[in-house]
Amino acid sequence: MQKNTLNPVINLDEKFPHKLNLFVQAYELILERLGNYIPPHKWSNYRIGLIKKGSAEFNCGIYKFKARENTLLVIPPRVINSSSNWTADTKGYFLLFNLDFFLQSHFPHKYLTNKKILQPCIQPHIQLSIKQADAVEEIFKIIVLEKEQNQPHNKELIALKIIELLILSERMYLKVYDFP
Numbered sequence: 788m789q790k791n792t793l794n795p796v797i798n799l800d801e802k803f804p805h806k807l808n809l810f811v812q813a814y815e816l817i818l819e820r821l822g823n824y825i826p827p828h829k830w831s832n833y834r835i836g837l838i839k840k841g842s843a844e845f846n847c848g849i850y851k852f853k854a855r856e857n858t859l860l861v862i863p864p865r866v867i868n869s870s871s872n873w874t875a876d877t878k879g880y881f882l883l884f885n886l887d888f889f890l891q892s893h894f895p896h897k898y899l900t901n902k903k904i905l906q907p908c909i910q911p912h913i914q915l916s917i918k919q920a921d922a923v924e925e926i927f928k929i930i931v932l933e934k935e936q937n938q939p940h941n942k943e944l945i946a947l948k949i950i951e952l953l954i955l956s957e958r959m960y961l962k963v964y965d966f967p
Contacts, residue, residue: 808888823873836860841877857920880927
């Protein structure tokens with residue numbers, strides 16, 4: 788029996804009093820607060836994660852998989868997902884954003900809506916080479932730094948870095964999967 792069938796799906800849009808347009812955090816800090824099991828939930832935000840070290844088991848839409856070192860996760864809005872059995876040595880990054888973040892930064896919505904990797908029917912993970920994972924990690928580091936420093940035009944730079952991350956991710960997916 789699947790673990791998730793016993794738990795109700797948490798709608799995180801209803802749990803947060805304020806809409807989150809952007810959130811970025813190291814996985815290890817998130818897991819410190821939440822533990823190694825994240826119950827079934829859905830959200831109206833896009834989510835991208837990089838597991839640089841460690842592993843976890845995921846249920847994401849119709850997909851069930853084990854994410855391990857150098858796994859890129861791309862989870863579209865409103866897709867029900869959960870994770871469990873996170874290893875204590877997990878390191879990586881988690882990014883959450885929505886369409887409003889791009890519109891507020893004066894970027895057209897097409898930068899998100901035309902990305903095939905953001906469609907719910909696409910497999911939500913890909914195994915990266917060390918070189919690919921390092922390139923993705925560098926983008927995450929810049930996003931975290933910009934978010935923490937709150938410099939002028941930081942939202943626009945973060946939006947550009949997210950677009951870079953999406954383009955790079957889509958290229959990596961295209962090398963492995965045929966998109967519909």
